[in-house]
Amino acid sequence: MPRIGVFVCWCGSNIGGVLDCPAIAQEAASFPGVVFSTEYKYVCSDPGQKLIVDAIKEHRLERVVVASCSPRLHEETFRQVLRRSGLNPYFLEMANLREHCSWVHPDTPEQAQRKAVDLVRRAAAKAARLEPLFPGKIPVVRRCLVIGGGIAGIQTALDVADAGLEVLLVEREPTIGGNMVKLDKTFPTLDCSACISTPKMVAAAQHPNIKLYTYAQVEEITGYIGNFKARIRQKARFVDHAKCTGCGTCWTKCPVSVPDDFNLGLGERGAIHIPFPQAVPNKPVIDLAHCRRSTRGKCGACAKLCPAGAIDYEQKDEFIEAEVGAIVVATGYGLFPWEKVYGEYGYGRFPDVITGLMFERMVNASGPTSGKIQRPSSGKEPRTVVFIQCVGSRDEARGKEYCSRFCCMYTAKHAHQVLEKIPGSEVYVFYIDVRTFGKGYEEFYRRVQDEGAVYIRGRVSKVYQDGSKLIVKGADTLLGEQVEIAADMVVLATGAVPAAGAADVARMIGIPQDKDGFFQEAHPKLRPVETHTGGVFLAGTCQGPKDIPDTVSQASGAAAKVCGLLLKDELETNPLVSRVNEALCTGCLACQPVCPYRAIQPVTITERLPGQPPRERVVARVNEGLCQGCGACTVACRAGAIDLKGFTNKQLLAEVDALCL
């Protein structure tokens, strides 16, 4: 039995005012293994800590029980005291006499006293069974993987790269830039989105520490914090980017014409194409599904015309294996599929009912209409434009319960752009509430109203085609009357949802999603860029809808976390992890599916028993870098072969016994 010392703290009158601390200390002296027991006014104070240090030396203490406040408050403080005294810091056990006793039972001091003694007995029983624990050291790969090349991913990549660390930036589209680069002007300052985002795209592409993979996808992640392995699929572009000069001959001469996905179907592009003129990299890919050579077996115009001989129809997907120490997920958002549920807006049947993002492409000078606002049906300039807010957001019945946060502001900006570009036009905005939370947002909203935008509080009940007009019927709930507007164009403020494929990313990396499919942060307030998986961080709208300033802030926050992790030489691992007794393990692997961190893997060991030939068998092994120490596996183990360090079966049973005396 190790030599245990017990230190009962008065915490001034917090504990001492209710409990008789000297009596507790006296009783504790009789517990098994306790060789020293004392009380002090404030054990956490400097003289209090010295008391422990001296007692450890004088009484050759091997385990320490501090009966004071919650271990959540001072466990680390007292562990440091043990470390200073040359003891293993995990030889400490605390009894919570303040939060769990004196503060909650001041009216029944006798019962509280009995409880306090029980709590100290429990702590002493556990202390007697504590084992020395040592945090492991694992090396760190000083390279960061950023998944998603939108503004969040670009910002994170730039910040991490500027700190001198290598970055792999992987984007599944042919260009980086994400949704932001599709936008025209940004609220509330009206600076053009391309003017502020394309320089960042170029900076990311040219940065010596950033390796850019566009038209590529991360397919597999294995490993753990500091030591991940990523498998990246570089999709075949059918254009050799090493040879291509980006001259543009091919995409201007391609005979195919298909709806342009970058412009959300508002314009057309060839099969060989670049998404937009400022794309990074500014080199094309061939969309094989529409390429005439692929669909009809003949054409080859691009290959004939390419002066660099860069076209390669036989190109295959390539795979890149990379080791990284940290992962930042920045997969962004998509638009709520409104066509599927909003029958009152025509299920997408009316060409002049468009989404906010389509409006952005339309009003963008580099967009399909060169910045001219026009009705998709006729190409004519609209005179009356109706904006409908909260399409998919704040609609529990058919859409999402949450607010998408940026729609109020982009609609205000759209209203401003219509009024500015089309003199004499009329703008109506149907809204539920207008949310202008950011810096300069409320001012901008007022300015748009002063410019003539009419805000109507209420929902639209129906939009239907009447000749060339769209009739919008709705309610003005402030005036309590029905409203009917003959509009030329209707713009829907479509809410944000997680980007397509977010669930696959979550599964691949092993991070949870919230009820709406956004990635779950480790703590909504205090750990907003971390996930529960060590070494995996979040940036931007993949964590929840947010506007550009918030996205960029979060991206820089994630970068700071990555630097904090990767600039260390080694990582200390949490020693409170599961361990498998291989002699007892039967290799049934019932523990494996229980582990939320995929920390348990089967391994084949060679067993040598006396008098028998060596034989191979499968046992479970815990990867200590991945294990977070929940202990769920220990209960799943039929053989009792898995135990959790720091919370062993033996310790917990001893605690139960001590409390039930």
Added chain:
Amino acid sequence: MSVNERDVGTTTEGAAWEPKIVAFLCNWCSYAGADLAGVSRVKYPANVRIIRVPCSSRVNPQFILRAFERGADGVLVAGCHPGDCHYVTGNYFTRRRLTLFKRLLEYVGFEPERLKVRWVSASEGQRFAETVKEMVDGIKHLGPQKRIARL
């Protein structure tokens, strides 16, 4: 393991008898919730004795049986609310395992009310106090636990 076989919970009689409840609280939610009850000075009966575990999924039904065997009158297991587990999915395992275990207790003729599984978040000090009160009242009504306890 050195265990004192003295038994208190079931031997005292009449009005003096106070139930003894062992509570397994997860470190991240329920233990913090009990701490919050303290910080907010929410009073509750002193019958509960708390054991800290990292996650409610660490609680082996064996521990619960052991508590009853040693004379505990009630056992409380508390963890994060479903969906909020610090370890992502731990409390789902707790929920399934202990639902099954409770049915087993009932099947063998043990009062299932003596085992409670509750979700208490770190911000629910009041809820923790109410859970303890509710449990103490319920168990006072049931009387001392004698079925599993070694007498």
